[in-house]
Amino acid sequence: MNSVAHGNRVVVIGAGMAGLSAAIKLASNGFSVTVIEKEKAVGGKARHVMVDGVAVDGGPTVLTMKWAFDRLFTCVGARLEEYVSLKRADVLARHFWTDGASLDLFADIDMSAEAIRDFSDRDNAAGYRRFCADSRAIYETLKETYIAAQRPNALNLVQRIGTRNFPQMLQLRPLGSLWRALGSYFTDPRLRQLFGRYATYCGSSPYLCPATLMLVAHVEQDGVWIPEGGMHGVALALRRVAEEQGVRFITGQMVARLRTESGAVSGVVLDDGTSLSCDASVFNGDLSALAQGDMGLDPSETGLSPTPPNKRSLSALVWSGLVPAGQLPLAHHTVCFGDAYRDEFDAVFRRRAVPDHPTTYICAQDRDCDGVLLPEAKARGQERLLILVNAPARGDTDPDRFSDVEKDKCLNAMIEQVNRCGLPLTAGSLTAQLASPKEFDRLFPGTGGALYGRANHGPLASFQRPGARTKMQGLYLAGGSVHPGPGVPMAVISGQLAADCLVQDRVLTP
Numbered sequence: 223m224n225s226v227a228h229g230n231r232v233v234v235i236g237a238g239m240a241g242l243s244a245a246i247k248l249a250s251n252g253f254s255v256t257v258i259e260k261e262k263a264v265g266g267k268a269r270h271v272m273v274d275g276v277a278v279d280g281g282p283t284v285l286t287m288k289w290a291f292d293r294l295f296t297c298v299g300a301r302l303e304e305y306v307s308l309k310r311a312d313v314l315a316r317h318f319w320t321d322g323a324s325l326d327l328f329a330d331i332d333m334s335a336e337a338i339r340d341f342s343d344r345d346n347a348a349g350y351r352r353f354c355a356d357s358r359a360i361y362e363t364l365k366e367t368y369i370a371a372q373r374p375n376a377l378n379l380v381q382r383i384g385t386r387n388f389p390q391m392l393q394l395r396p397l398g399s400l401w402r403a404l405g406s407y408f409t410d411p412r413l414r415q416l417f418g419r420y421a422t423y424c425g426s427s428p429y430l431c432p433a434t435l436m437l438v439a440h441v442e443q444d445g446v447w448i449p450e451g452g453m454h455g456v457a458l459a460l461r462r463v464a465e466e467q468g469v470r471f472i473t474g475q476m477v478a479r480l481r482t483e484s485g486a487v488s489g490v491v492l493d494d495g496t497s498l499s500c501d502a503s504v505f506n507g508d509l510s511a512l513a514q515g516d517m518g519l520d521p522s523e524t525g526l527s528p529t530p531p532n533k534r535s536l537s538a539l540v541w542s543g544l545v546p547a548g549q550l551p552l553a554h555h556t557v558c559f560g561d562a563y564r565d566e567f568d569a570v571f572r573r574r575a576v577p578d579h580p581t582t583y584i585c586a587q588d589r590d591c592d593g594v595l596l597p598e599a600k601a602r603g604q605e606r607l608l609i610l611v612n613a614p615a616r617g618d619t620d621p622d623r624f625s626d627v628e629k630d631k632c633l634n635a636m637i638e639q640v641n642r643c644g645l646p647l648t649a650g651s652l653t654a655q656l657a658s659p660k661e662f663d664r665l666f667p668g669t670g671g672a673l674y675g676r677a678n679h680g681p682l683a684s685f686q687r688p689g690a691r692t693k694m695q696g697l698y699l700a701g702g703s704v705h706p707g708p709g710v711p712m713a714v715i716s717g718q719l720a721a722d723c724l725v726q727d728r729v730l731t732p
Contacts, residue, residue, distance in 0.1 A: 229501040230254050232724065233490050235477050235517075238266025239710050240700035241506030242460035243294055243717025248504075249467035250297040251725050256498065257469060258490065260476040265457030266506070266701075267666070267673065268710065271542035271655050278542040278606045279452035280657060283555070283585040286441045287711035290370075291456075294718060298467055305459035307450035311591040314442050316553035318643035319412055320561055326553065327416075331443065342410040349407035353417065353436070354443060361437040361444075369712070372719055373689030373705035403433035415563050419581065422612065424708055425535025425674025427567040432681050448554060448591055453710060479518030480697070487696035502696040502728075504720050508675065508703045509688060511668030525693030528668065534615040535674035535708065536570060537662055539632050543654025544604040550645050552586040552607075553593040558643035570614045571677070576632055580611035582639050609654070611636050617663030617671030624658040675703030690720040691727075698724055 230253045234241045237259035245255045263269065271280035291302045302308070314327040314334075325341045328334045331354050339347035368374060400421050404414045418428030420438035449456050461471065475496070480503060481489035489499040505512060510528035513521050521527070560566060560579035569577040587606040588599035599605040611632070624632075633649060633656070640647045659671025666673075678684055687705045690698045700720040702708035 230728075231500045232256070232502050232504065233258060233477075233498060233500040234504045234506060235490065236266065236506030236701070237261075237264035237457075237461070237471065237473070238506050238701060238713060239268060239457065239460070240702070240713040240717040240720070241266070241504065242457065242464060243714045244504045244506065244698075244700050244721045245464045245469045245717075246294060246460065246467060247297050247718050247721035248724065249464065249469050251721070253724075255464075255467075255469045256500070257464070257471050258475060258477050258492065259471065259473045261665075262474045263454075264461045264471070264473070265454050268453040268457045270452075270454045271657075273543055273606075273655055274653055276544060276602075276604070276606060277454075278544070278655075279454055279585070279587055279608055280540060280542040280655075282453045282710045283587070283608060284442075285447040285449055285453065285456065285710065286445060288445055288447060290711040290714045290718075293370075294714060295463070298463060300463060302456075302459070305462060306455050308447045309450075309591050311446040311448055311554060313553050313555075313592060314446055315555040315557055316551075316593070317416055318556070318558045318645065320559070320642040322644060323412065324644075325412075325416070327442075329443065329446065338413065342413060346408050346410045346413055349409075350413075353404075353407040353439065357436040357439040358443070360434060361440040364434075364437060368684075369706045370715055372723070373687070374685075398433050399429055400431050400433045400435050401428040403436065404428070412559070415559050415581075416557075418563070419557065421678075422536060424678045425672065426678040427571055429564060429567055430571070430677070430679040431683075432678070434684075435678065446555075452587055456710075477517065482519070482523070482694070485523070485695060487694065502698065502724055504698045504700050504717075504724070506700045506717070508666055508668040508672075508701065509699060510703070512692075512699075514668060516667055519694070523694050524697065526688065529672070529676045529703070531615070531619060531670060533676050533679075534670055534672035535677040537613045537615040537617065537659035537671035537673055538610050538657075539576065539613050539636070539659075540657045541607070541609040541633070541636075541652065541654040542657070543607055543609070543652050545607055545647070545651050545653075547588070547599045547603055547605045548595050549651070550586075550647060552584060552589060552645075554586055554589045554591065556584040556586065558582040558584070558640050558645065560639055566612065570612050574614040574616055576613050576635070577611070578635060579639055580636060582636055582643075583610045584608070584640075585610075607652075607654075609636065609652075611639075613659055613671075615659055615663075615670040615672035617659035617661070617669070619670060620660075624660050629656055629658070669703075673702075674708035675701075678707070690716070690723040 234257045267281035270277040335347045421428040421431045476493040478493045513526040513528040566577040585608040662671040698720040700717045
């Protein structure tokens with residue numbers, strides 16, 4: 223078993239959501255915690271991008287599974303709402319298609335069913351209700367047995383669910399694809415597109431991932447919150463809580479290597495030569511960085527293997543930018559679908575190319591829960607958008623990709639797709655900073671630009687993510703590349719699970 227040899231000094235490497243979560247929980251358990259972050263600001267993927275002096279969210283845009291944050295804040299006797307203002311969204315997302323149709327999904331299932339009936343027909347509205355019920359059942363089965371628990375294997379999961387609960391296990395539907403399962407609820411191909419998109423929340427293809435990922439639908443039904451200051455504002459709130467618990471932060475410094483003694487973690491060396499001693503470390507980065515020796519460790523010491531390039535999840539092209547205020551019919555979350563949905567995922571995962579007609583996601587950060595433009599955006603005359611299309615995680619294997627010519631080509635393809643869905647966006651109206659897989663690989667070493675770790679393709683993919691413990695004594699893992707998986711709430715949970723392991727493994731000094 224992994225263990226902390228002695229003492230209570232812990233270094234957390236990386237101040238993403240998982241690292242911040244681990245730091246808070248460890249500090250609440252009496253550990254002396256130092257967080258090292260190579261960027262100047264905390265948050266990891268939940269970062270701000272400066273565009274013409276305006277801070278635009280450049281990463282995650284959705285806060286769900288609020289209970290994961292509530293459990294963390296309970297450790298320190300606080301509430302998330304005391305640190306950041308949250309508003310629950312009534313409109314989950316607005317969707318457009320090239321045939322001129324549009325559909326809003328609501329937090330209220332009855333309202334969504336009525337909208338689907340008007341959009342399609344009664345049978346698909348009834349299918350939606352069945353889909354909601356089944357996705358809820360999957361989520362409730364896995365919430366405590368898998369998502370919030372230490373990593374199980376397939377047998378452990380069966381034992382946790384209970385051998386007498388065979389119907390619940392059948393409901394998980396791990397053997398069939400999400401896309402195939404959606405056909406049993408929706409005859410309208412546009413609705414299969416809409417709900418198939420939930421696979422991308424885990425960086426995966428709806429044609430290759432298990433139907434178990436239906437549970438993402440219930441995650442949204444259970445509540446989508448819009449935090450003041452965006453998701454980066456949530457990261458800043460976590461830092462504030464951590465500092466109140468005595469956590470020390472060192473930003474703008476990279477960990478060059480981990481120090482070890484007798485096969486156990488003994489400290490870290492920063493890129494400026496500073497050496498810090500510790501009794502344990504939580505690594506909040508992609509496991510592939512450790513597995514390929516980025517921290518100066520031999521892979522045999524950790525027992526980790528890098529994610530093979532062909533097993534990586536989605537990357538993305540992300541434009542963080544400004545447009546004239548109020549000119550586009552946007553909700554806070556808006557999706558524009560292309561006509562060749564299967565080809566989009568075939569392009570990314572088989573041909574390893576950017577799709578010609580990509581599904582485009584837009585987060586209008588200056589729209590409230592109902593899509594109304596906020597006064598400050600009106601006064602500024604510009605509103606902030608994050609625009610995202612899927613791309614292959616080849617930021618390390620194709621160093622010459624994404625030249626200026628190719629970036630312009632991708633921009634034009636995205637704008638053409640949005641225009642075909644009826645949104646009058648032009649290249650001239652968008653002032654933006656583009657992040658490509660190459661940039662994401664630089665920001666998040668070892669990933670190749672993959673934003674979600676390993677893709678959830680196949681029935682056992684979820685069990686191929688490691689848990690918090692490593693082979694090395696005193697070294698623990700947290701983040702989207704390990705259990706329970708990608709996404710902000712999952713990262714927050716993984717940080718808590720890593721802290722729990724460290725606390726459990728601690729050996730008190732005699």
